[in-house]
Amino acid sequence: MFTFLLWCVLFVACWPLAVLALLLWPLVWLLLLPFRLLGVAVEGVFALLRAVVMLPARVLGGR
Known part of the structure; x- marks a missing residue:
């Protein structure tokens, strides 16, 4: 609305x-x-890396 x-x-x-x-907006x-x-x-790569790094903690029952 503000826009x-x-x-x-x-x-x-x-x-x-x-x-x-x-x-020009469609071109931009x-x-x-x-x-x-x-x-x-x-963002997907970072989410995958975070999941791989946090996997041991999740397996051991950490939050």
């Missing part, structure tokens, strides 16, 4: 910039998509 209100203020203050932002989203996928992969 929409901020966009409306931008539209009133400087409508060409707001229209340009509206048109496509450019950032590989970084999001990389972030998901790195």
Whole structure:
């Protein structure tokens, strides 16, 4: 909701910039998509490493 209100203020203050932002947003989203996928992969690797490191404690009954 806040983003929409901020966009409306931008539209009133400087409508060409707001229209340009509206048109360029899909391109920016496509450019950032590989970084999001990389972030998901790195998060998965860290979760796997944490599970491997914590396995002995879980087997011995620790929390």
